[in-house]
Amino acid sequence: MTTKVDPGAPAFTKLTDLASRALGAGVVAANDELFAQRENLINAWEPAFDPGEFGHKGKVYDGWETRRRREPGNDWAIVCLGSHGIVRGVVVDTAWFRGNYPPYISIEAVHIEGYPSTAELVAAEWTTLVAKAPCEGDSKNYYEVDDERCWTHVRLSIYPDGGVARLRVHGEVVANPSFLAGTIDLVAAENGGRLVRTSDDFYSSPAQIILPGRARHMGEGWENARRRGEGNDFAVFALGQRGTVRHVEVDTGYYVGNAPGWVRLSAADARTADIDDDDAWTDIVARRRVVADTRHRFLVEEALEATHVRLDVYPDGGLSRLRVFGELSETALAEARERWGSTRP
Secondary structure: OOOOOOOOOOHHHHOEEOOOHHHOOEEEEEOOOOOEOHHHHHOOOOOOOOOOOEEOOEEOOOOEEOOOOOOOOOEEEEEEEEEEEEEEEEEEEOOOOOOOOOOEEEEEEEOOOOOOOHHHHHHOOOEEEEEEEEOOOOOEEEEEOOOOOEEEEEEEEEEOOOEEOEEEEEEEEOOOHHHOOOOEEOOOHHHOOEEEEEOOOOOEOHHHHHOOOOOOOHHHOEEOOOOOOOOOEEEEEEEEEEEEEEEEEEEOOOOOOOOOOEEEEEEEOOOOOOOOOHHHOEEEEEEEEOOOOOEEEEEOOOOOEEEEEEEEEEOOOOEOEEEEEEEOOHHHHHHHHHHHHHHOO
16 A cells, blocks of 8 residues: 655655555665665555564564674665656665664665666666665654656665665656557556545545555545545546546445445646646536446546546545546647657756
């Protein structure tokens, strides 16, 4: 599941976590992981802790932990981002690491297309995004990044050793235009789609319903609180690419007793209207009944070019996935190519 954003956290934490396993990221290398596996760094859920759990190598931690270093140097781990993107900020979460956290960290990035080997990554010319900076234990440590280039991999370095529970790399997806031809999912997070606002994310965020693949359980979707008053719940998404919507998919998979009774999809073009104005929105799927634990597919009632979509659920209830399929115009595709080219290091 996606971690809910702390209202007091920096604004960048509301952006897509490019390093999340839920987006397809992977920890492809680390120089040491004796106490706890590097793969834990990018798990989407909050780190857990069982004070009584020990293994053959010591205390079991839900994170990445290296051995005590007895020689000069430092430890590191390399993450292949789930989608190429511009990094706006990094969170180094040392939850539960109290006497064994690294006192300093740094973050570097590189742009290498394709699937480089570990040797190629280690030998690459890395760019510093966060210079060596203090890090506190059992805390979410926030580091803002000021860089307009697009990256494919990041390297977390810890000084000199220790444990980190999670690494979050928040930013903006820069989609490869080679994969934007034809009919695509315009709202998909991997294509740059993102949550703009929602009426309620009490149990889990609607940002999860635009992640790749089908949800594996109810915790990987959007679930709001039970509504006791008037009105209904909704979520507004910015499309990753401006496009003409053709059909949509609304998946209530795993929502058995808490699916919405009805849904509605509308679209708006922020180039010509204010999305905060109700008159800016046009129904593409008028209010329709949906059923529990089912994947619904709807043709749109009006094919129009849009930059944003709004999903309304009535009166409340959970969804596991939303797909908005359509095509880019030649102008929009040209803009995507220009952004891809201009942001590459």
